[in-house]
Each structure stands twice: as C-alpha cells, then as structure tokens.
Amino acid sequence: MDSIVTTAELELKRVIAAPREDVYRAWTEADALSAWFGPKGVTARITELDPRPGGRYRCEMKEDGTYIVAGRFSEVVPSQRLVFTWTWENGHFAGIETEVEVTLADVAGGTELTLIHRRLPGEEAHDKHAQGWNGSLDCLADYLAGR
Numbered sequence: 001m002d003s004i005v006t007t008a009e010l011e012l013k014r015v016i017a018a019p020r021e022d023v024y025r026a027w028t029e030a031d032a033l034s035a036w037f038g039p040k041g042v043t044a045r046i047t048e049l050d051p052r053p054g055g056r057y058r059c060e061m062k063e064d065g066t067y068i069v070a071g072r073f074s075e076v077v078p079s080q081r082l083v084f085t086w087t088w089e090n091g092h093f094a095g096i097e098t099e100v101e102v103t104l105a106d107v108a109g110g111t112e113l114t115l116i117h118r119r120l121p122g123e124e125a126h127d128k129h130a131q132g133w134n135g136s137l138d139c140l141a142d143y144l145a146g147r
Contacts, residue, residue, distance in 0.1 A: 007119045019110070
C-alpha cells in the first residue's frame with residue numbers, strides 16, 4: 001500500500017529590537033548562535049558553521065537527550081537572507097530533509113525577521129517545530145537585548 005506524505009509550512013514573523021546586521025551575525029557566527037539557539041532549557045553547541053552557498057552547519061542540542069540537526073546553505077545574502085536545509089540526524093523526524101528560509105528587513109524598532117520552514121512532514125512536525133522556533137526566537141531577542 002502506498003503511503004500518503006503530507007507536508008506543512010510554518011511561517012513566523014518577529015520584530016527584533018536590534019540592527020539587521022546584528023541579527024544576521026547572531027545566525028552566522030558560531031559563538032553567537034550557540035549562545036541563543038534553541039528554546040529556554042536547551043543548550044546548543046555548534047560543531048560546524050560555514051554560512052556560504054554549499055557550506056554546511058551542524059548543531060547538537062541538549063535537553064532531555066541530545067538531538068542533532070545539520071544541513072547545507074543554499075542561499076546566503078549577507079544581512080538579508082539565509083536559506084538552508086534542515087535534517088535531524090536522530091529523533092522522531094530523523095532523515096527527513098526540510099528547508100528553512102530566514103529573511104531580515106529594516107523596520108521601525110529594529111529588524112523584522114521572517115522564518116519559513118518548508119516541507120515539514122505533517123501537522124505533528126509543524127506543531128513541534130513551531131514550538132521550537134518560537135522558543136528559539138524568544139532566546140534570540142533576549143540574547144540581542146543583552147539579557
């Protein structure tokens with residue numbers, strides 16, 4: 001019997017009270033990314049980060065276990081846009097390649113960050129990634145505010 005694969009897309013928008021260049025650096029410098037990535041209670045360790053087209057990244061996240069996500073950058077426009085694959089190496093969604101797009105734009109009060117996570121394998125993946133990304137973006141805002 002053929003299985004039906006459904007895909008979902010997650011889109012989040014957030015205004016971060018920081019200049020666009022600072023928000024971009026927080027995504028593209030390993031020390032900065034390690035400092036904020038993941039929801040509260042999660043410790044991230046960036047083991048590889050090469051933000052250029054074709055460059056790879058790898059992140060180990062620890063909470064109640066260790067979860068590893070990795071991928072490759074397909075588009076990098078400094079201080080404006082990042083597009084990269086997102087594949088969990090372990091856990092419930094292991095081996096499923098999805099895509100993340102992060103776009104940054106100047107707005108009153110800072111930077112509007114738009115995050116689109118595409119090709120999520122259904123509602124459960126959508127909901128879990130929405131929770132994770134919302135928590136991560138909270139931590140990004142706190143990090144850039146110096147908290």
